[in-house]
Amino acid sequence: MKILIAEDAPSDRMLLRLHLEKLGHQVSEVSDGAELVEYFFEHSAEYDLLVVDLNMPNKTGVEAVNQIRAFQGGYDANWVPIIILSGSESDSDILRCIEAGADAYLIKPIQHKVLAAKLMAMTRLADMRKRLIAMNARLEALSTTDYLTNLPNRRAFEKNLQDEMAKSDRYEQSLCVAVIDIDHFKQINDTYGHEGGDVVLKELSRRLEKDKRAGDQFGRIGGEEFGLCLPYTDLENALIACERYRQLLTQEPYLYGDRRINLTVSIGLCEFTSENNQLELIKQADAALYKAKRTGRDRVVV
Ligand code: GH3
Ligand code: MG
Ligand code: MG
Numbered sequence: 001m002k003i004l005i006a007e008d009a010p011s012d013r014m015l016l017r018l019h020l021e022k023l024g025h026q027v028s029e030v031s032d033g034a035e036l037v038e039y040f041f042e043h044s045a046e047y048d049l050l051v052v053d054l055n056m057p058n059k060t061g062v063e064a065v066n067q068i069r070a071f072q073g074g075y076d077a078n079w080v081p082i083i084i085l086s087g088s089e090s091d092s093d094i095l096r097c098i099e100a101g102a103d104a105y106l107i108k109p110i111q112h113k114v115l116a117a118k119l120m121a122m123t124r125l126a127d128m129r130k131r132l133i134a135m136n137a138r139l140e141a142l143s144t145t146d147y148l149t150n151l152p153n154r155r156a157f158e159k160n161l162q163d164e165m166a167k168s169d170r171y172e173q174s175l176c177v178a179v180i181d182i183d184h185f186k187q188i189n190d191t192y193g194h195e196g197g198d199v200v201l202k203e204l205s206r207r208l209e210k211d212k213r214a215g216d217q218f219g220r221i222g223g224e225e226f227g228l229c230l231p232y233t234d235l236e237n238a239l240i241a242c243e244r245y246r247q248l249l250t251q252e253p254y255l256y257g258d259r260r261i262n263l264t265v266s267i268g269l270c271e272f273t274s275e276n277n278q279l280e281l282i283k284q285a286d287a288a289l290y291k292a293k294r295t296g297r298d299r300v301v302v
């Protein structure tokens with residue numbers, strides 16, 4: 001483990017360091033509470049554990065721990081366990097330290113075996129936490145990513161759109177939304193099988209992600225339907241962008257084994273105004289899409 005010690009008494013600090021190093025840990029040290037807070041805020045990602053003396057000048061161990069815990073809540077990726085060392089056996093001191101956010105309290109003089117045991121327990125705590133964070137990140141990715149195409153799914157797309165709408169409102173910037181739908185996709189499935197259809201959906205998504213303008217956001221919002229959010233873009237420029245996307249998706253055939261699949265897409269586009277909410281916005285883009293379908297497909301309609 002990489003351990004940071006905060007201890008004002010030089011001899012205590014040296015003994016502690018030697019002992020921890022003998023146990024195989026890497027140790028750095030600071031000599032008071034203020035130094036601890038300042039140093040740790042800069043280097044929190046580098047350490048696995050803090051060992052903090054209770055009585056120190058400038059800032060006590062409790063004050064330092066309080067500040068560190070206020071700065072990094074329980075879900076901060078750089079959270080580390082903290083052990084307090086103190087000469088005081090007072091129950092209220094123990095309570096104070098744990099309340100401030102310390103995870104263990106050891107009474108000086110430190111018994112080496114007790115310290116080794118606490119280190120083991122703290123390591124277990126830190127490992128469990130790391131695993132929870134990793135699991136949480138995996139679940140988060142699963143719940144926002146479309147399994148087939150790896151694009152944001154409908155839920156994630158709507159969340160991103162909501163955020164962009166709020167920004168657009170606040171900074172008085174234009175924002176456009178489009179729905180892209182593959183024309184006669186059922187026929188593609190009928191001709192090449194569902195697997196051929198899937199290959200097309202994946203390749204189409206890859207093209208969108210690869211050649212999208214900076215800031216544009218896509219999501220798979222239905223079977224063969226994709227949402228497009230164009231921040232900082234007025235209708236005139238959105239039309240140009242959508243026309244470019246239409247060509248990107250339709251100019252080159254899609255390869256399925258040795259077969260080449262040609263397709264067209266229809267795009268419905270609309271502009272966000274502070275009067276329409278998200279639901280209405282997508283509905284409006286859907287209405288434009290319907291019009292594109294009715295008037296011959298293979299086109300962008302506002
Ligand atoms: P239109 O031009 O009017 O949009 O016609 P369309 O055939 O594209 O529209 P329709 O809504 O009738 O058909 C969409 C098809 O998309 C039907 C459905 O089986 C297919 N589909 C939906 N999700 C998937 C998928 O994940 N993979 C594959 N291969 N096909 C899918
Ligand atoms: Mg001290
Ligand atoms: Mg349809």
Ligand code: MG
Nearest residue numbers: 181182183185
């Ligand atoms: Mg379709």
Ligand code: MG
Nearest residue numbers: 181222224225
């Ligand atoms: Mg459709």
